Amino acid sequence: MTRFVVRRLVGMVAVLFAVSVIVFVVFMVLPKQNPAQSLAGKNATPLLVENIEEEWGFNESLPHQYLTMMEKVFTGGLVQYEPRIPVDDEIVKRIPATFSLTIGAAAIWLFFGLLLGYLSAVRAGGWLDRILTGVSIAGISIPVFLLAPVLIYVFANQLEIFPNGQYVPFSEDPWEWANHLILPWVTLAALSIGFYSRVLRTNMLDAMDEDYVRTARAKGLSERHVMTRHVLRNSLIPVVTLFGLDFGATIAGTAIITEAIYDLDGVGFYAALAVEKFELPQIMGVTLYGAFFVVLMNTLVDVFYAYLDPRVRLGEAASE
């Protein structure tokens, strides 16, 4: 187990290093334009550009510049210029909104994905299975940037059942918090509900052919008991793995688009605004902190998973 954890940690550090190098190269080395000019923003004065050049050490060697950048990232030295606002404060302020969106959506997609997948598998071939198959394929096929406008138009603008996005902190008004988040949650969860229900259905149908299921039936266990305790339990393992990976990918992917469409003032919204205004220090901050968080989380999931399922760590040791 220790070996496994050490290997995973080494892999994580390698990926984090790759992320920082990519960001450094893309922001500082590749551009034609003077990077200080880009960092300063559109309407920067020559004096500001000069100061930034000094601050970031653009006259020094590349390794030196890289270290300066990393020092800024780790000590909270990334700032938005004009007006001068620290980027990390702005990000921290918006984390509750992003977590409200993503954790809520994840709870919804797990619950409905597993429920629909279970019903589909138990009734495989029947009319319920066919309807659910249709629903999940529709869910998988609709991209967020189509689903979100349709939901806003129908439920917020026409029927006026739900508010049109925006974020209300939980501490202020829990009811309004949930009410404002329902449409974004559904938007973010739809794709995964479809996907997870398909995966669970396939896994359960495979598991039903296993010998241990026949044994369970032969023992005279009730059908429900066989399905929930034997088939479902063993089919959940791949779903747990998928979830660990998907959650990170969602935070660093579709959640940004969802926040932008619903004006949810989270980290993704902050990034989207910065992209619109070409503000590079903010984007650099969101990318580095976001990527670090996602990679760290994926590693934790891996380790936790190996702890739960010895086959993972033993399988890896055997393949060496």
Place this chain on the structure above:
Amino acid sequence: MPVEETSAERGPWSLALRRFLRNRLAVFFLGVFVLIVLFVLAAPLWAEHVAETGPNETHTVEQLTVDGEKRDVVTVEGKPIGPQWFGAGGKFFLGADSRLGRDEMVRLMYGGRTSLLIGISAALISTLLAVVLGLLAGFFGGRVDTVIARVLDTIWSLPVFLIGLAVGIALAVGGLKLGPLELSGGSLWIPIGIISIFTVPYIARPIRGQVLALSRKEFVEAAVAQGAGPLRLMFGEILPNLASTIIVFFTLMIANAMLFEAGLSFLGAAVQPPNSSWGTMINVGVELLRIQPLLAILPGAMIMLTVLSLNIIGDGLRDALDPRGKQKMDAALQFEAQGAEPGTVLP
């Protein structure tokens, strides 16, 4: 099964074609995809002869004569005109796009060109890189394999959308200068490059696995006995056996690349204004969702239709090209998706 009887006379490709044509769903969506391609190819014809305006031409103060009555293309409050269909002879068929008063139909056609162009080019480059890397890694093994697999695994574990966003915007602001290669910030090569590089592992990893298995087959041994060198072994013997995998993955990759591009463009990190792609059009349309919902929904629906057709065509191709290998490939993909490939070198 009458087809199997003739299998001695027919080649595998014509058998695959017959199998594909029997799959009605796939053939239907192939038709849909062809219609979409024709639609975007017709953009200059429509722009010149029907709409009589270009995709980026603004019409802020003009008036349109519809059934003998004059209407503003953009009202004083900045509200764009809605769909006119053929009321004005096809001008502003789908209305105007924003307070800039550009013809939505023309932009939809030209935007589709950009989206498809980026999707197809990125998928082509990505597939090409993946095949070369997969061949090298799987064929040579050892240290070459270790290095390539490590690079692929690292890209695989990156949050690619977030990093693609950062790369896209940094290069859009500053342009690109890499030795003799110089690109301006608005160049389409920037999103194409980002998407193709970040999607390489999706194809390279399965290809590497297949090459690994193929290298141990008897026909390769026979070629070695004939004195074939590594190049002939890789490209003459192994590559032809990868053809069906490559075709299937290429089709699916176009769909993936188009979704990637739409996401980046929607946020403003790929195709730069005034040029349109379906992603940027949604961005513009979302602002006017309350008064002109079609402006956001139509380009979104076009993306979905294109991606859906490509995915169904890809599935159909897989069934037709490798009917017995379907489960094998599914299992491999699922394995890949779980990132749990045995024998990978990354910790």
